[in-house]
Amino acid sequence: MKLSVKLIEKNNEFIATCPELDISCYASNKIEAIKRIQSILYFYMQSAQELGFSVENFETIDVDGKHYLFNYDIYPPLNSTMH
Numbered sequence: 001m002k003l004s005v006k007l008i009e010k011n012n013e014f015i016a017t018c019p020e021l022d023i024s025c026y027a028s029n030k031i032e033a034i035k036r037i038q039s040i041l042y043f044y045m046q047s048a049q050e051l052g053f054s055v056e057n058f059e060t061i062d063v064d065g066k067h068y069l070f071n072y073d074i075y076p077p078l079n080s081t082m083h
Contacts, residue, residue, distance in 0.1 A: 004062040005037050034063060038070065 007030060008015040016037035017024040023040055027033035038061070048055040058070050 002062070003041065003058055005034065005064070007033060007064050041070075 006017050013026050014030050014033035015026045016033040025036040045055050061070050
């Protein structure tokens, strides 16, 4: 499955949505919105794997039609608690 993120600016906020998984978040700027949606997608994949589902790891993601590497560096280690 190929994941995409669409960014929408509304009322001085950015909404990032992944239509393939029906997941959305918002932030005050574009970069933060992308980081947040990546974090949510990472959590989604980890949770699905912990529940025993076979989940494809994504190395790239399309944001508004532009191809980006999925940034694993922004996440905490897998054994730490997410806040």
